[in-house]
Amino acid sequence: MAEALQHARRYLDIAWLWIRAAWAYPASFVMLAIGNAMITSLDFVGLWIMFSHLDDLAGFSLAEVGFLYGASSLGLGIADTLIGSVERIGTYVRTGRLDQMLTKPVPLLVQVCADQFTLRRLGRITQALVVFGWAAAYVDWSPLRVLVTVSMVASGAAVFFGLFVGFSCIQFWTTDASEFANAFTYGGATITQYPLSIFPREVLVALTFVIPVAFVNWYPALFVLGRDDPFGMPGWFQFASPLAAVVTVAASLLVWRTGVRHYTSTGS
Amino acid sequence: MRTIGGSDLLYVAIATRAFRRYSTYQAATLAGIFTNSVFGIIGSFAYLALWRANANAGGYDSGDAVTYVWLGQALLMTVAVWGGGTTDDLAERIRTGDVAIDLYRPIGLVQWYLAGDLGRACYHLLTRGLAPTVVGAVLFDLKAPESPVALLGFVLAVPLAVVVSFGIRFLVASSAFWLLDQSGVKVMSGAFAIFFSGLMLPLVLFPGWLGTLAQALPWAAFIQVPADIWLGKRTGGDLVMALGFQVLWAVVLLGCCRLVLGAATRKVVVQGG
Structure with a gap:
């Protein structure tokens, strides 16, 4: 436990360094934050335009889709802000920076995740919160539903953490295939912004x-929104998001360890 | 009449080198093809759900809509919708000051980078354009070009789309002359491009004035115009108008590039110089 706290402190130290570095180009920083918020906002405008041609999308109203969208975007936003830099692992391998990092007395994963930490990704989280807040007004709340919602967002972030870390490890083997992970991270976020009932x-x-x-949003949201599962999957899946999160994170850490073990410096 | 001279061959040489340079990264290309295909599949199911509920939304049928998704994925990297391409090299060279070397080459900066970008686009079209389209055609019922004329129109529209996109990306990169770092402007410009190119949603679905505005902005030339030509939504005189729209924006934007470049070289002291 004390060790985990120590890691968190190191993470924050490195993150703070990068926040100050970003201020070297203040105009860029402000535009990056606005631009990121804009990308995600226009994303939702796209959904809204879709709904101007529809009453419902595969049985789900705009508010319900907003709930799904907000939850998934929030999960991705949190994971991306905290550990999104792991995507760049291939660059570190190629440039030899990974060797430098390996010599430092901070766990490699902490260093890689905190590297080039940027607050500009807060744009996505803010936008997700606005949509989520709006959609939440249409939910018939109960204490259990609040609990499931909180666990949904936390588990969602953890599942995306796992996908980011796990699929970025491919770059230990092929350094320039960073985009492969996008299909699972950003692809996962795009899939879950729609009700999954559109898929076979x-x-x-x-x-x-x-x-x-x-498990990022679909199963828990079915419970919170009081909807029947159109696919008739087991009811307990709606409470199983934390389990999915633990399994994904554990699997990704295993892949990470395998990747680091496999790593041979570009100089060798 | 002008004959093919040394400078034309030079542009071909620049384009060929850019093509070869991008083709070095084979794992990246494979990963990109995979990602384009995944996003194509997601988009197809989303549009199928939309057009199942509203069979004639925006004047498209479901076959048009699914074909549109895959055309969008094919053009995404070719046109460099959200930035990238040789203009990223330019921005980096402005930041480091290396642009000074580019400026005393006996060839215009705009032409130099445009030739390179067309070579890059050619590579991306043949790999990240073609391969996902094959995946899409296997999984879904895609429409072939409406007629030979439509195919010819599409073949003309794609390079024009690249030039229009290059014009915008060059201007974005040029902002580095004043801001030193293009990344903020690039993200903002990318946000507009994703929305107004029709990548996120076909512009034909945009309601009222928003639709009219979106169809008039240069980003419409990226995906919406080539896709409508492919789908046979623009034929005869309208097809000529569509290509004319792209040419007009290409000329206007390249003109702006020259003006901005002129202003930049007069006003800005190159770093380290």
């Missing part, structure tokens, strides 16, 4: 058991 059953099964992004 086989896709849902894959999103439940292979890449478990269905």
